[in-house]
Amino acid sequence: MLDVQKIRNDFPILGREVNGHPLVYMDNAATTQKPRQVIQALVDYYENFNANVHRGVHTLSMEATDMYEDARKKVAKFINAGDPDTVIWTRNASESLNLVAYSWARENVESGENIVLTPMEHHSNLVPWQELTREKNAAIRYIPLDNEGVLDLSDIDSIIDDRTALVSVVHMSNALGTVNPIKKLCDLAHARGAKFLVDGAQSVPHMVVDVKEIDCDFMAFSGHKMMGPTGIGCLYAKKDVLEGMKPFLTGGEMVLEVSYEKASWADLPMKFEAGTPNIADAIALGVAVDYLEDIGMANIDEYERDLTGYALNKFIDVEEEGGKLFGPRNPDQRGGIISFDTPDIHPHDLGTLLDQMGIAVRTGHHCAMPLVRSLGVAATSRASFYVYNTKKEVDVLIEGILEAMRYFRDGVR
Ligand SMILES: Cc1ncc(COP(=O)(O)O)c(C=O)c1O
Incomplete structure (x- = not known):
């Protein structure tokens, strides 16, 4: 079993707050966070070996x-x-x-x-x-x-x-x-x-x-x-x-x-x-x-598959409110990247509202402009996981998306 809390403790940035909330970093497909060991290797090199x-x-x-x-x-x-x-x-x-x-x-x-x-x-x-x-x-x-x-x-x-x-x-x-x-x-x-x-x-x-x-x-x-x-x-x-x-x-x-x-x-x-x-x-x-x-790459793969399966199940709540998931549903055909559209909210607005809740996702064409256009949208919102993400964070993400959708629909938070 993989000890996620132990892994998280190695990443100083994951202890940060953003806009008054604990950071939920789900923009890993853009770039991942760095463990202390990697940061220290840079310092060590420049201090002792340059x-x-x-x-x-x-x-x-x-x-x-x-x-x-x-x-x-x-x-x-x-x-x-x-x-x-x-x-x-x-x-x-x-x-x-x-x-x-x-x-x-x-x-x-x-x-x-x-x-x-x-x-x-x-x-x-x-x-x-x-x-x-x-x-x-x-x-x-x-x-x-x-x-x-x-x-x-x-x-x-x-x-x-x-x-x-x-x-x-x-x-x-x-x-x-x-x-x-x-x-x-x-x-x-x-x-x-x-x-x-x-x-x-x-x-x-x-x-x-x-x-x-x-x-x-x-x-x-x-x-x-x-x-x-x-x-x-x-x-x-x-x-x-x-x-x-x-x-x-x-x-x-x-x-x-x-x-x-x-x-x-x-x-x-x-x-x-x-x-x-x-x-x-x-x-x-x-x-x-x-x-x-x-950690072991096979362990990382297994952990992320489980987390992605969990997120896909949770995402049904968003779909019930009109959200649309892109990409395959079968967990065997996909990795931990959830790309989606929400009705009546431009992805940039969703990304901005999620940021106010401390949740970092990516919105846009993800450097795959022809593909995103072929989906019939100008942009998608994308949450992408790594081994330090947790099911609790997935819950925060889904609740954040639902709250943003309610806000845009009813005008109240
Ligand atoms: C599938 C894929 N290929 C290539 C790249 C380009 O990587 P980089 O920007 O590090 O050159 C990315 C970056 O997002 C990617 O996701």
């Missing part, structure tokens, strides 16, 4: 380099990448996706080919492909969704075909909560000779994600959505794929030999890490990984 990595022979530089490379090893183990050289540090999932679009796709996608996405992609896994396909005279194809926001694979053999260069799919949708059948889609892509990319921004923090088991060619994710700091993210890719790719950014650190005329590239992973890297945040992400592993 130096540039990979270039010094002095003690501080060597210590910083060891800590920085240890963090890479931890992340590699966390996603079962095997070789740490297959984990490239980036700023965030968006940069990881752009790295694939600029470096791999610009060399490998040809005119007349297609890239297969889903309609629920975050803009970060959509706009880079729009730019790329426009440049290359290639096409984007979308796997359709059913009414609940679950992928409809009935026509998949004609969507992924021999002209498909890449299938790039979000593991867990940040806008609907849908969890996609990643392994199945990866096998289908490979059967047609296409590469497969997983956007793991919302799955890696919440469940066991094993890149070897999926057999994906690429996976992108962000440190700040998994208790780590902002400004650090990862791209995993298979080693032979990375070796065949040109650098994305060039300059210091990523070179082997430089003359006035030309340069040759450093080995992996540094080939893709130009300039002084984000040393402190990488180290602190390693500490976040330790923290998550201490």
